[in-house]
Amino acid sequence: MARIIHFSSQGDTTLLEYDPAIADMEEVNRVIAEYEAKTGAQPFDMATGERIDKITREQAEVLLVHPIAGG
Amino acid sequence: MNNRLPEHDAELTLDRPGISMALSFDYESRAELQRRDERAEAYLRRVVALTGAKHKRDYCVLEVGKTRFIVLGSHITRVRDVTDSMCQCEHTCFYLPSQYMPVSEKIATALLQLKNNPALFDGWLARKAILKPDGQMFADQPFFY
Numbered sequence: 001m002a003r004i005i006h007f008s009s010q011g012d013t014t015l016l017e018y019d020p021a022i023a024d025m026e027e028v029n030r031v032i033a034e035y036e037a038k039t040g041a042q043p044f045d046m047a048t049g050e051r052i053d054k055i056t057r058e059q060a061e062v063l064l065v066h067p068i069a070g071g
Numbered sequence: 072m073n074n075r076l077p078e079h080d081a082e083l084t085l086d087r088p089g090i091s092m093a094l095s096f097d098y099e100s101r102a103e104l105q106r107r108d109e110r111a112e113a114y115l116r117r118v119v120a121l122t123g124a125k126h127k128r129d130y131c132v133l134e135v136g137k138t139r140f141i142v143l144g145s146h147i148t149r150v151r152d153v154t155d156s157m158c159q160c161e162h163t164c165f166y167l168p169s170q171y172m173p174v175s176e177k178i179a180t181a182l183l184q185l186k187n188n189p190a191l192f193d194g195w196l197a198r199k200a201i202l203k204p205d206g207q208m209f210a211d212q213p214f215f216y
Binding site for chain 1: 110114117118122164165167168172176181183192195196199
């Protein structure tokens with residue numbers, strides 16, 4: 001099973017859990033895009049540590065990471 | 072006027088059920104804070120391994136190409152070119168939207184973001200540059216990049 005998690009020190013939130021072999025990846029990406037629009041959290045692949053533009057069946061664990069500001 | 076309570080009043084106060092609840096709540100809060108710190112520390116260790124950063128005592132060092140970032144709880148130093156001995160350090164602060172977040176979680180977030188987009192730092196420096204000496208901004212700028 002693949003998981004999309006939002007880490008928090010208060011406890012992780014599992015946003016989605018799905019079987020990548022049969023899941024509708026368009027739907028997965030739509031849910032993530034909505035969540036990103038609402039919270040600003042951005043998806044990262046936890047196997048490589050890279051930011052993901054589009055989630056594919058190869059990604060087993062995706063972490064949503066807070067946006068960051070500076071100045 | 073005597074503001075001191077008689078000793079037996081203090082004893083009565085301690086017997087009230089609300090007080091013992093407050094004490095136990097305080098203990099629970101402390102335990103929860105400790106759990107949060109431990110979770111954040113584990114998260115940082117994972118992110119350090121993922122990004123190839125080095126975890127020092129209370130900061131992390133991340134190298135992206137020739138650029139070195141030294142990330143503390145809310146402050147980042149950049150050495151743009153570590154091969155250039157004349158290269159000066161640049162500094163900026165960083166912020167996350169959550170009001171309370173353990174330091175380890177802040178550092179982990181900064182490491183992931185900077186590893187993927189080291190140019191974020193340029194945006195923060197530019198934002199810093201548009202501040203007037205009194206801290207006011209010259210123009211409205213988007214806060215998050």
